[in-house]
Amino acid sequence: MNTTIIYDRGTKLYKTVSFPCASIKSFINSFPTQPCRTNKMLWLTEDKNRALSYGSELKIFKLKYDIELWNLMNPDLHDFFIEKIEDEEFAGLRNKILRVVSEGSSNIKVQSINLYGLLTGSGSYNVKKQLSILKTIHSKLDTLNDIFFDGKTIAQVMITPDNKSFEDTINEYIEIGNEFSEEEKNLQNQRLSIYGLDQLLLKLMCFNEKTTSMSKNIKGWYVPSGTQTVWTEFVNGKQVSDMGEIALFDCGDLIECHEETDKAMLRKKRKSKKRKSKKRKSKKRKSKKRKSKSKKLIKY
Numbered sequence: 001m002n003t004t005i006i007y008d009r010g011t012k013l014y015k016t017v018s019f020p021c022a023s024i025k026s027f028i029n030s031f032p033t034q035p036c037r038t039n040k041m042l043w044l045t046e047d048k049n050r051a052l053s054y055g056s057e058l059k060i061f062k063l064k065y066d067i068e069l070w071n072l073m074n075p076d077l078h079d080f081f082i083e084k085i086e087d088e089e090f091a092g093l094r095n096k097i098l099r100v101v102s103e104g105s106s107n108i109k110v111q112s113i114n115l116y117g118l119l120t121g122s123g124s125y126n127v128k129k130q131l132s133i134l135k136t137i138h139s140k141l142d143t144l145n146d147i148f149f150d151g152k153t154i155a156q157v158m159i160t161p162d163n164k165s166f167e168d169t170i171n172e173y174i175e176i177g178n179e180f181s182e183e184e185k186n187l188q189n190q191r192l193s194i195y196g197l198d199q200l201l202l203k204l205m206c207f208n209e210k211t212t213s214m215s216k217n218i219k220g221w222y223v224p225s226g227t228q229t230v231w232t233e234f235v236n237g238k239q240v241s242d243m244g245e246i247a248l249f250d251c252g253d254l255i256e257c258h259e260e261t262d263k264a265m266l267r268k269k270r271k272s273k274k275r276k277s278k279k280r281k282s283k284k285r286k287s288k289k290r291k292s293k294s295k296k297l298i299k300y
Contacts, residue, residue, distance in 0.1 A: 016055035021257035159196030
């Protein structure tokens with residue numbers, strides 16, 4: 001299995017989002033000196049229809065350059081060389097969550113590898129180990145009720161796009177995992193997606209690229225289209241049937257946003273009007289021919 005893939009300049013990727021392209025660009029370009037902030041991350045898909053399954057306001061993101069992405073379903077663990085992270089967004093809540101996920105380790109390399117293993121099932125992190133980590137996280141959340149972020153405990157923090165709490169999300173996956181057979185528990189490379197943790201992992205991979213001398217020159221990750229997992233993900237009550245995705249960090253200079261849906265809709269409307277106009281003209285011609293024939297019959 002290839003560890004990376006190259007996407008060519010001009011490749012079109014898709015996302016449904018209600019904000020116009022100008023607002024998206026402005027948001028991504030804020031905090032220009034902090035390339036690994038979450039505002040510079042984008043989750044996209046190669047499949048236009050899949051994007052449309054999440055909404056109707058489609059945006060098209062065209063790559064400005066060739067880019068190389070890490071294959072998140074590579075069976076081997078990703079190499080992390082980070083010594084420390086100096087990032088105001090990471091300090092506090094995200095740092096605490098990473099420690100909870102990483103069984104209390106204060107070593108950023110160990111934390112990064114543990115998080116990567118949990119979310120990808122790579123290396124020795126089979127389904128059984130992933131389930132064990134989820135249960136450890138759950139037990140730790142019960143002991144952190146005295147630490148608050150914006151008035152919420154870590155357990156209460158919203159961690160998914162559809163506003164599920166960290167605790168509820170962990171509990172959902174534990175319930176799924178408890179139903180697995182021994183054969184399923186021995187599976188590897190099973191993607192476990194939790195949006196808030198995915199953001200955290202992408203941030204760590206960004207810092208790994210930006211602040212170490214061991215850069216792989218990657219701009220994010222991809223999960224091949226059609227990837228399946230035993231860890232069923234639900235968003236707004238709908239099961240995600242395909243785990244395929246593209247996740248970019250520091251994407252401001254990598255992509256151009258286009259709102260071609262509106263143009264396509266206008267083209268469709270114009271075509272529809274032309275068809276209707278042609279039909280009306282055709283009916284008028286036929287009507288005139290009938291009248292002409294009837295006059296001839298009367299005359300002769």
